[in-house]
Amino acid sequence: MKLAFYALTSCEGCLTTLITNLGPNLEGLWRMFDIDYFKLVREPVGGVRIPKADIAFVEGAVVTDRDRKTLNEIRNNSSFVVALGTCASSGNIAYTASRAVDLDAKHLRDLEISPAEPLSSVVAVDFELSGCPVSAKEFTDALLRLINSMEPIQPDYSVCYECRSKGNPCLLDAKRVCLGPLAMGGCGAACPTVGSPCYSCRGPAVEADLNAYLIVLEKKGIGKERALMMLRMFTGKKAKELLKDEQ
């Protein structure tokens, strides 16, 4: 079975995470699959050409014209396309940031960049694994399910679920904005566990309810401006849907 790993415009943090966090599993990955394209590990077998693959994992947002072209080629050559990480699944920081700059400005015009988009704005995506960076464990689970013709599972709970399970004090009680109730869980509440608020880097939870969350903020006497700003930061295009009633 052929796998391929690509990076569009990104920090390559997701692919790096796979290499560093899969540990001994990485060897298993190479042993069990034919991996013709994974630039961070070795020179692609067929050079720059996009090879045929059963499953393509694509990291990064679509920003440049070349990204667009590569992605289309990946789609045409792969049976299954998985968006790897938050850039690929929602556009991440680049989504909002690229809309805040004048892309027609002289020094940017020649770069052929357009406002950042998640993969799903350009091609059909079969599954999205969120996370900035993606979790190696979720990647493994998804892969093992996919090769057995089963749909991978996306967490249906928010970050609070894991945060409360750990017995953490809630940051909202300390009047600090935390996006936990809106954010897709699965990270083990990494940030709140060390006392930093959740910025929802994995995108919105499956059942995120912005209205409920804003009432909660109000009850706790926390202004909503900061929360909305934080929400726009990582959740990119997905926040747009959630924020459609807030300008």
Added chain:
Amino acid sequence: MMIRVSKQELLELPSLLSAMGYSVIAPIRTGGIVKLAPLGSDIQPELEYVRVVNSPKKFLLPDDELLFRYRSTATITSYGLKIRFPTAEGPCPVAILPEYNPVRERLALFGIHQCMVNSVRYLDTVMLRDPADPYYKNRRDGMFIAELDCDAGDEYCMCRTLGTYKVPAGYADIRMRKSGDGYLIEEATEAGKELLSKLKRQDVKGKYPISVPKMVKDFELVTRDDQEIDAKEASRSLVACTLCAACTVTCPTCYCMDIEDKFSLIDPSNVGRTRTKMSCQRRCYSTIAGGTTFLAAKEERFKWRVKHKFPFSINAFKLVGCTGCGNCIACCPAGIDFREFVGRRVA
């Protein structure tokens, strides 16, 4: 038998318990909250507290527990790796690897309040019914409970209404309560007696006092009927529910668990079957094949939770599933209070 000891002497108990071979779990104050955690030698247990944000369940029914391993019939085919799942593709010759070696770790819960002792009773009722859950039983057998009486609850407590300020017989090895500048301790079992014999003590005559903790807000229960609960309006108070599930996560009697098979790329046919936490506030709790979710609305999930605590538990176990600890209210970001739903405020 009842004795009186100084506070200093009482604080000797955790280390005496460790010396007797117990792993001691006690309330610890950290970051503005109190939670139950393993007691290291350098930490003092918290004695002046009302609420712990977790509960004995965390230790009796741990999340992510490996139940056993099995060999699936995984083969590497020309099309990659193929694992035959016993459930997805019909029965397949799996070999169960009996890798489960129970760790004989004897737990001691030190300084938990009455509501938490009652939660152990409820979990026992559920988990030890025939057939008993071997994993739970293994941890529960020989466990030591040193209960600490709570005199006054906070604004979320409801143990007075439910009678759960009383410790059921056989559920505490010793009982402790503050009295003047020292503590009164009652030995309730043989294990308790053995522990207390190691203390510098003064014997006291009379019966161990029972007092009802003071409630900040007092409620009487007005409904615990299935149909009455269903008929009640709840949607308005639930607009602010974020479905975070903190109410079930922090509830000492919520015992819902899921089963998950864990794979690795190192040895893909060697599968670990684990038990992980679950909650009725999650969508997948009531989602079935095809995608239908029975408890789709927040209101239905809330009512399900309340019904499980009252009518369902009463019918199935002859025991109320709520110990009145108030964690589900205190930890709810939206401040949703089931007491106002099933009860009425009394002066």
